[in-house]
Amino acid sequence: MFRWLFAFLFVLTVIPAQGNSASIKLGYFNPSATDGGFIVGYEGSRIIDEYFSIGWSVDWFNKNYVDQSLAREFDKVYGVEVTTNELRAKTNLHHIPLLFTATASFPAGARLRAYITGGIGGEVLLIYYRNFRNPDDDDLQALFDFSWRLGAGVAYELGSRSDLIAELTYHSSAPSWEYEITDAGGNKRIFIREFDMSGLMLRAGVKFYF
Secondary structure (H helix, E strand, O other): OOOHHHHHHHHHOOOOEEEEEEEEEEEEEOOOOOEEHHHHHOOOOOOOOOOEEEEEEEEEEEEEEOHHHHHHHHHHHHHHHHHHHHHHOOEEEEEEEEEEEEEEEEEEEOOOOEEEEEEEEEEEEEEEOOOOOOOEEEEEEEEEEEEEEEEEEEHHHHHHOEEEEEEEEEEEEEEEEEEEEEEEOOHHHHHHEEEEEEEOOOEEEEEEOO
């Protein structure tokens, strides 16, 4: 992964360009693993010409929720303890994708451009989950996974160095890990926890040129 990162940064350095841009994006992300919520992102780009740019992006999505599928598994194996098992399945999730991006645009009207954008890279998923034996205590797990996204949007020219942007993007990733617990009887159980972070993002923001 690091080799690809250094190679991409090298390409950004040596490739002829007309300038750079920076975008701040805010919006709503609705992954399959949990309820939707607020997402914030930053994208830096190197402008190759008036219709094409390459760059990188980073986003942050946080959600506190009860993993109902895990709670149901606890119910099946250990008996129905609604309050306790839901507390055991309580999760605080931080989703941080870091992607290499490419964007192509074309005129769509006076001061208006449409564009398509895509990205490929990896992500970190930080998960604070409840200890099975002591549900009031948190444990931490860090997951890594490959991810990609594809989207389309419009940019409205606010001034000579700024645009107002709005876009709809599909993000795909599904990090997972084996969750092992030991019950009161000393028996070990392994649960596979998959976090399907695939879903749609609807975002708006501002893009600056420099």
